[in-house]
Amino acid sequence: MPALMRRQDPSAAVSRSNSPSGNRASLDASPAIAARSGMRAAALHIWRAQWFVVIRAFAVFIALWGLAAYLVASPLQLPSPGKVFSAMVGLAEKGELLSHTLISASRLAVALGVATVIAVPLGFAMALSRELNAYIDPIVELLRPISGIAWIPLGLFIFGVGGTLPVFIMAYVAFFPLLLNTVDGVRGIDRKLLAAAETMGVGPRARMLHVVLPASMPSVMVGFRIAFASAWAAIIAAELIGSPSGLGFAIEWYRQLLMSPKVFSFIVLIGAVGYLCDLVLRALQRKLTPWSEGMGIGA
Amino acid sequence: MSTQATNTISTAALPAWVKAITLPLILTLIWQAWAMTLPENSPAPAPLKVVESFIALTASGELIWATIQSLGRVLGGFGIAMVGGLGLGVLMGSSRVVRENLDPIVESFRPIAPMAILPIAILWFGTGTPAALTIVAYAAFFPLLINTIYGVSGVDRQLVRAAATMGISRLRTVFVVIVPAAIPSVLLGSRLAMGVAWTAIIAAELAVGAKSGGGTSGGIGQMMFVFYAYSIDLNGIVVCMIVVGVVALMIDRLFRLAERFLLPWRN
Numbered sequence: 001m002p003a004l005m006r007r008q009d010p011s012a013a014v015s016r017s018n019s020p021s022g023n024r025a026s027l028d029a030s031p032a033i034a035a036r037s038g039m040r041a042a043a044l045h046i047w048r049a050q051w052f053v054v055i056r057a058f059a060v061f062i063a064l065w066g067l068a069a070y071l072v073a074s075p076l077q078l079p080s081p082g083k084v085f086s087a088m089v090g091l092a093e094k095g096e097l098l099s100h101t102l103i104s105a106s107r108l109a110v111a112l113g114v115a116t117v118i119a120v121p122l123g124f125a126m127a128l129s130r131e132l133n134a135y136i137d138p139i140v141e142l143l144r145p146i147s148g149i150a151w152i153p154l155g156l157f158i159f160g161v162g163g164t165l166p167v168f169i170m171a172y173v174a175f176f177p178l179l180l181n182t183v184d185g186v187r188g189i190d191r192k193l194l195a196a197a198e199t200m201g202v203g204p205r206a207r208m209l210h211v212v213l214p215a216s217m218p219s220v221m222v223g224f225r226i227a228f229a230s231a232w233a234a235i236i237a238a239e240l241i242g243s244p245s246g247l248g249f250a251i252e253w254y255r256q257l258l259m260s261p262k263v264f265s266f267i268v269l270i271g272a273v274g275y276l277c278d279l280v281l282r283a284l285q286r287k288l289t290p291w292s293e294g295m296g297i298g299a
Numbered sequence: 300m301s302t303q304a305t306n307t308i309s310t311a312a313l314p315a316w317v318k319a320i321t322l323p324l325i326l327t328l329i330w331q332a333w334a335m336t337l338p339e340n341s342p343a344p345a346p347l348k349v350v351e352s353f354i355a356l357t358a359s360g361e362l363i364w365a366t367i368q369s370l371g372r373v374l375g376g377f378g379i380a381m382v383g384g385l386g387l388g389v390l391m392g393s394s395r396v397v398r399e400n401l402d403p404i405v406e407s408f409r410p411i412a413p414m415a416i417l418p419i420a421i422l423w424f425g426t427g428t429p430a431a432l433t434i435v436a437y438a439a440f441f442p443l444l445i446n447t448i449y450g451v452s453g454v455d456r457q458l459v460r461a462a463a464t465m466g467i468s469r470l471r472t473v474f475v476v477i478v479p480a481a482i483p484s485v486l487l488g489s490r491l492a493m494g495v496a497w498t499a500i501i502a503a504e505l506a507v508g509a510k511s512g513g514g515t516s517g518g519i520g521q522m523m524f525v526f527y528a529y530s531i532d533l534n535g536i537v538v539c540m541i542v543v544g545v546v547a548l549m550i551d552r553l554f555r556l557a558e559r560f561l562l563p564w565r566n
Contacts, residue, residue, distance in 0.1 A: 054403040061404050077422055131311060131318075138319035139326070145551070146544035147498040149520075152505060153527035153536045157342075233412040237502040240414055248414065252506075255418035263422075267415050274410025 079261040087261035088268070096250070097269060104235055104246040105273070107163060111170035111231055112224075119175050120220060123182025124212075133183075140179065148173035148234045156242045166238035166246065173234040174227035181226070185219025186212060218289045225281050232274050247273075344533040352534035353541075361522070366542060369504065369518040372428060373496045376435025380492060384440050385485065388447025393477070398448065405444065413438035413499045417506055431503040431518070438499035439492035446488025450481030483562055490554035497547050519543065 046052050062081050069080040079087075091097045126133040148169045159165045189212060197207045239248025247270050254262040327346050334345030356362040391398040391405075413434050420430040454477050462472045504520025519539055526535040 053399050057400050057403040058407075060400075134315060134318040135322050139322045142323060142544075145547035146540050147501060147547065149498055149502040149505065150523070150540045150543040152502075153523045154344075154533065154540065156527060157533060157536075229410075232410065233414070236412040237414040237506065240417065241506050251415060251418045255422060258422075260422060263418050267411060267419070270415045271407055271411040274412070275407060278410065 076258060076260050079264055083261045084264040084268070087259075088265040091262060091265055097265070100245065100247050100250045100266070101269065101273060103163075104166075104239065104248070107166050107246065108170060108228075108231060108235060111167045111235075112174055112227060114167070114171045115174035115178055115227060115231075116224070119178035119223075120182050123179045123220075124186055124216075126179075127183045127186030127216075140176070144176050148230075149237050152238060152241055155238075161242050161244060163243060163245070165242045166235050166248075169234050169238040170231040174231045177226035177230060178220070178223045181219045181223025182216065185216030185223075188219065189215045214291070218285075218291070221281075221285045221289050225278070225285065228277060228281060229274075232277070236270060342531050342533050344537045348534040349537045349541075352532070353538045356535065356538055362519075362538065362542065365517065365519045365522045365539075366546065369500050369520065370546070372431050372518065373435055373493070373500050376432045376500070377439050377493060377496050379432065379436040380439035380443055380496070381489075383436070384443030384488070384492070385447055388444045388485075389451055389481075391444075392448040392451025392481070398452070405441075409441050413495070414502050414506065417503060420503075421507070426507045430507060431500060434503040435496045435499050439496040442491035442495060443485075443488045446484045446491070447481065450484025450488075451477060453484070454480040483558070486554065486558050486561065490551065490558070493550050493554060494547065497543075497550060501543055 065078075066081050069075075069078045072078045075083060088097070122136070126136055151169055151172060152165070155165045155168050159168060193211055193215065194207060197211050202210070235246070236248040236251075239246035240252045243249050247266055251263050251266045251270075254260075254266065331346045334341075334343055334348070337343055353362075387401075391401055416437050417430070417434055420433040424430040424433065458476050458480065459472060462476050467475065500518065501520040501523075504518040505524050507521070519542060523536050523539045526532040526539070
């Protein structure tokens, strides 16, 4: 998925590089005008700065939300931003925000761990052995279209309501992107690199460790990010339906109690945690596989 | 390593389809054998019982009707998302000002899972079809939007300039240059969106069923929930799971076919 594209188009780059030089020209003309235009330039600079754009966008969004809440005039259906904020503070003080987040996050971690431990070695094996691939790939392709969500009723029956069901669903959901990206990564290795290593007398095990592993890592990391995103979406469904704790449970619980501000608080939290985790994973991707610069999700 | 090598030599000559069905067949047989060791009244699903259940559910028309109901909702939600996603996508893709200002909002909604919206949808619309449509539209919106933005903003400037040089009006440029250039991304976005929409409808119907005590919503997800909570028919659940998978596969293949048909200049 060509997501998260922040490519500036060429015209934007041109206009941006033009403006400072234009200001510099006016600075030379007269000190008074220079000071004024300097201030204007500074103001313009802040106005265009990325962090300010974000704050500005959120301010407008929250204002519109407030207006909508005022017009709807039903705190049950659309609580005002202020109410949601105070509900959030209340929940944070009681420690509920943190406890539900920690529960969901630990389930997520376990599920991603399980999926990684199974999918990545299997992916390597499938990519390296055509025979193994011929046997395993069909069953993977049979199961893959069945979404994790569809496993919830059967999973409920097997595991019961509790913490195991979300972990199972998430591990299932995370398994496929990890496996497929690992297979792709290993298969996509430049043959010349392997041939070069062989020519230089590097043994099979060292080739594996020093050529195949690093060369496939970027793709595995991309798989991991997709796996995280799908698991994060699945955990809400799994906890909402079949778990007595966690973020997905919390939103539905407060919905049933008709405490809308708390419902909205948890929804904001779900978005925030998902966003932060993706930031961390992206940083990790840059750190672990610096040679894959510019590789977007699903690339 | 050596055992694997001997194994490789002994089966390498088998045709591909034999290898393909080996593992599914073995697993199904094990599953059937395991089920036969259980007492007769056990609710555990078994392959033969699943086939029986499939025939019965198809004959009664229940399965087909539930699938049509779910698909109808997916199409409805997808249509809503298409209008919103394409419209906003073209705006954000062609105007830098719009994109810079809306991007933070879009990016902060994206990590909110469709199912997290469900409680709000229920509060607003109750437990019927509108709530399910909302979830589907929300889920399908983001892939459509992001791929449209990508497609529109990625149009080669040279082409736009060439069109301008040749005296083609702005409006015509949009239809003659920008839209055809953006179609591949939009189609990709549609395929991804339909995939998530299908997942979302199952989740929504399941959850709506689970939280409203069943009955009101219908669809294949609801059917699964009724099998789980009321009639305790695990074979029926497995039938539904298979149908969910088959429909997902068909949607995916249909869009891939459309991509090949509509974009003959690729590949």
